[in-house]
Amino acid sequence: MPRTRGIVADPRLLPNPTLLQEAPVASSSPHRPRRRAGLAAAIALTLATGGLALGVVAPASAAEPVAAAAAVAPTPGTNLPGAVTDIAVTPTAPEQGAQVTTTLDFTVPADAVAGDSFTVQLSPRLKDLPETFPVIDLESGAVVADAVVVKTAASNGAPAGIRLVVTFTDFVQTHMNVSGSAFIESSFDSTTTPSGVTSPFTSVVDGGATFTTQVTPVGPVGSHLNASKYGVFTRADQGRTNPLGALEYRIDTPVGPFATATTTDTRPAGQTWTFACGSLSFQDRQADARGLYVAGSSKPLAVPAASVTCTPGQVTVTWPSAPAGHFYRLVAPVDFAAATGTGAAQSFSNSAVTVLARTEGATPQSFPAQSVTRQASAGGEADGTDLPPVVTPPVTTPPVTTPPVTTPPVTTPPVTTPPIPTLPAGTNPTVEVPPVTTTPVTTTPVTTTPAATTPVTTTPAATAVTPVTRATPAAASPTRQPSSPSSSDSSLAFTGDEPLAPALIALLFAAVGTALVVTAHRRARRG
Structure with a gap:
């Protein structure tokens, strides 16, 4: 089947x-992107930290040269003896009663700062010096230095002295190659500097060099055989700050004997000063056979008020008879109309005449006398090249950038x-x-x-x-x-x-x- x-x-x-x-x-683990993201975040954090550190260090590094420069800056107030290059006195053959000029040349060191200075011991033969004066830059008008004259009294066997202190301003810090000169026009002492004798005018820089000028004055020295007249400043300011009693005129009669004498002092036209009538004084002085003043012989002289006539522009004094070897002096202070200030020096003139008769009934003789008194002057000129501006580069702090962390979408x-x-x-x-x-x-x-x-x-x-x-x-x-x-x-x-x-x-x-x-x-x- x-x-x-x-x-x-x-x-x-x-x-x-x-x-x-x-x-x-x-093959790749799903956890690796997370690890990579974490690594990227760590790297970003490291870069940010490094950037911040660089930003902090950079300004500090840029400031180091400035700090170093400040550390080596010179200290103000330093003595600069090497700044003085020459001191000279002119003319070398002045007339008695005239003025001489002391000139000082200087060159400022490159590292000088405001407050640095130099000091000079001037010749003691000088007199009637100004108290202060500036040294000016001609181009800008700026003050380069301030000068002060200080007089010191004799002490401990040391003679009286005159110190010139020159102190620089901040001009020397804003200019380079600064150089210049200062000058002082003043009288000199005829007693220590006689005519026909060569005398040294020596100036010594503190801590520095010594400068000497040989001076031989000319002309008569204070002979009182004839009438004489001269003016002197009573204070160091010479009427620049205080106009009252700043100048006094000294009018001397010829040496006696004389029976009668009259002195008339008249203010010249154009002059604005006035006689200080309440401050007139009189002296009896002695002279030797040459007509020279005998030191220490001066004494006050009493003159009757009726014998004195004084107005702002004229003074007349009738003297008593004088014995042989004696002469009389009128001291007539004057007031300036105003303080002259610190500008250019001014001159003040005066003229007087003394008429006397040697004996009673003798023919009077006239002895005119004139004087011109000039303020001591001082000043200075200097120049320098402007320093180029110092450009400080800006300090830039780099920005700190944190890279973004990207999470991939799912x-x-x-x-x-x-x-x-x-x-x-x-x-x-x-x-x-x-x-x-x-x-x-x-x-x-x-x-x-x-x-x-x-x-x-x-x-x-x-x-x-x-x-x-x-x-x-x-x-x-x-x-x-x-x-x-x-x-x-x-x-x-x-x-x-x-x-x-x-x-x-x-x-x-x-x-x-x-x-x-x-x-x-x-x-x-x-x-």
Whole structure:
């Protein structure tokens, strides 16, 4: 009896096991991007810290030269004896009663600062010097230095002295190659510097050189054989700051004997000073045979008030008779109309005449006398080259930039449900499950072997027997077996916690449902 062939399920209806395999997991661990992001953040933090350190160190480094320069800056008030290059007195043959000029040349050291100075001990033969004066830059009018004349009294055997102190201003810090000269016009002492005798005028720089000029005055020296007249300043300011009693005139009669004498002192036209009538004084003095004053012989002389007439512009004195070897002196102080200030030196003139008769009834003789008294003058000129401006480059602090940390977006691929195919009559369609792209996870594939169908043998009857067709068994749903987790980060087990797990489960249910629908449809058609 022929055997009935068993009905075997069409393998095309079974799910393709290879389609259910998991895609291989990428070799890179999902934790590595996080590690890389952490490393990038660490590098960014290091760069930011380094930038901040550079920003702090750069300004400090730029300031180091300034601090070093300040450390070596010279101290103000330094004595500069080397600044004085020459001192000279002119003229070398002055007339008695005239003035001489002391000129001082200097060159300022390059490292001088405001407050530095030099001091010079001037010749003690000089007198009637000004108290202060400036040294001026002619181009700008700026004060280069201030000069002060200081008189010192004799003490401990040391003679009286005259010190000139010249102190520089900040002009020397804003200019280079500064040099100039100062001058003083003043009288000289005829007692210590007689006519016809060469006398040294010596100036000594404190801590420096000594300069000497030989001077030989000319002309008569204070002879009182004839009438004489001269003016002297009573104070060092010479009327520049205080106009009252700044100058006094000294008018001397000729040496006696004489029986009568009258002295008249008149202010010249153009002069603005006035006699200080309340301050007039009179002296009886003695002279030797040459007419020279005998030192220490001066004494006050009483003159009756009726013998004196004084107005702001004129003084008249009638003298008593004088014995041989005696002469009389009128001391007449004057007031200036105003202080003359620190400008140019001014001159003051006066003229007087003395009329006397040597004996009673003798013919009177006239002895005129004039004088011009000039203020001591002093000043100075200097120049220098402007220093170029010092340009300090700006200190730039580099900005601190922190690189951004970028977190890559997490993209979940869409899940596509395949359509349910319509089976035509008499066909056994193959159900194909479309490939699913998932996050790489390695799993162990599970292969399902179709169950064997035992053939059924039917003994034929007398009548035709319609063969019974066994329904196609439903395709067994493959079972996912959990794989053992790998010890390496590059192969992680699928735990179901990943975002794609629900999609994979849904896809498997869809495949099983499709197979059941196909089977039911075939049964319905056969039934």
